[in-house]
Structures are given as C-alpha cells and as structure tokens.
Amino acid sequence: MIRLLINSPIMEEYSMHTLFPNGIKLFFYEKYPNKYTYLSANWMKYTKKIFYHFKGNILIKNKNGDFLKSEEIFWNKKNKTIFNKKYTIIYCSNGTILYAKNGIEASDNLKKIRLKNISGIIPI
Template structure:
C-alpha cells in the first residue's frame, strides 16, 4: 500500500492525540525557535491537523525578530511539508505582509509557494503587489517570485 493510500485510510481513523487550546514552545540548544498556538490539534499516524487554524511565531535568534503566520486550517505532513488554507497572513521581520487563501510550505527546502491570488504589502514604503497566478518565495520572504503581477509603487 502506498503512502497516499495509507493517508486516505488514516482519515477514517480516530486521531492518536487531540490537544485543546494548546501553546507549544520549541527550543533548540536553549534558544526559542518557534511558538504555536492552536485551539485544536489532531495528531494522526502520518500527519497533524490544525482544523481551526493556528498562530505561529518563528524566531530568528540572529536578528532577535520573528516571522508570524496565521491561518484558518493547516495540515502538517511529517513536520516537513505544510498545506495551509483560509485567510492566511504572513508577516516578515522586514515588515512585509503576505495575504492569500492557500499556500504550501516546504520546510526542508525553506520555500513557500502557491498558484492562488496573493497580495504583498510593505508597511515601510507603501508598496502593494498583486500576484494573480501565485508566488514562489523563501520562507522568510527575502526572495519572492511573483507570477502575473500588478501593483502600486509610491513615487516620492
């Protein structure tokens, strides 16, 4: 039986664990890496489901700043790949706000991507960009590739 068949079979099963109103603090070598808050977390054999969304703070110990992610629904597969949906907001440490309805996050390769309408707003200089056919970006939003874009650039 392949992995996809196992996941489909597992959907019909009861979760191994259910956590209610949970805050998770993850540290490596004594340094805080991230904080997750979620109203409900359901752990299955091959994935973890956040059916009512989450708030995630990813800390960068070098800059002492964080990236913030908020969404209505999240599925984590082996804690390596995330499928995120619904009212997504990602705020980078540099002041960029990304808004979209669906995004995929490949943690192993530190990339996010989608094929959905996405808005990026800079709180520092008023730039607004609209990607009609999605984006590809590094998870920290330092490198962003927009597909079929339009936008507003302030002229000083």
C-alpha cells in the same frame, strides 16, 4: 536561537500527518536580533514536519515588516520555499503593494519572490 510558539484550539495527530482544523497562529522568534515572523491561517496540515499546507485567511509577517495575504499557501520547510497558485497580495515595508493573480513562488523569508501575473503600486 529560534523559538517557535504555536497557538491553536485543536491539534489532531494521525500516523501520516498532523492537522489543525480550527486554525493556527505561529510565532518564530529570534532572540538576536530580537525579531519574529508571524503566520496565521484558518486551517493547517503538516506531513513529517517537512511539508505544510495552510488554508483560509492566511497572513504572514516577516521580520522586516513585509506582509503576505492569501487563501492558500504550501511551505516546504526542507527547501525553505513557499508557493501557491492563488491570488496573493504582498505589502512591503517600503510602501510597495504587489498583487499576484496566479500565485507565488518565494523563499520562506520573502527575500526572493516570483509572482505570476503581477500588478501593483510602487511609491515614487
């Protein structure tokens, strides 16, 4: 069972989309194995609860403790993918830090990641 907790000061509903112009914090909580995924952004828009667009100071933390930071992310909920063409940093729980200068394509749980123009720090 997955629960979703949304925290936002303002939500605007329109016929074709919903807008969170003053930021949003999302918690996806799984009771078993008692883990959560966290996402925050300064702005969010979603269309038909399938396609989400996040902007500004984005932070995503998955249930394994990996972090993703960027200024823009698109999330296709139906395909379970996230992507962008912006500078993105991923901090892995094992100490690896990855820098994608030209964007990212990944599964929404960050298990499969494709980084564009990558550099990074890998602990040895």
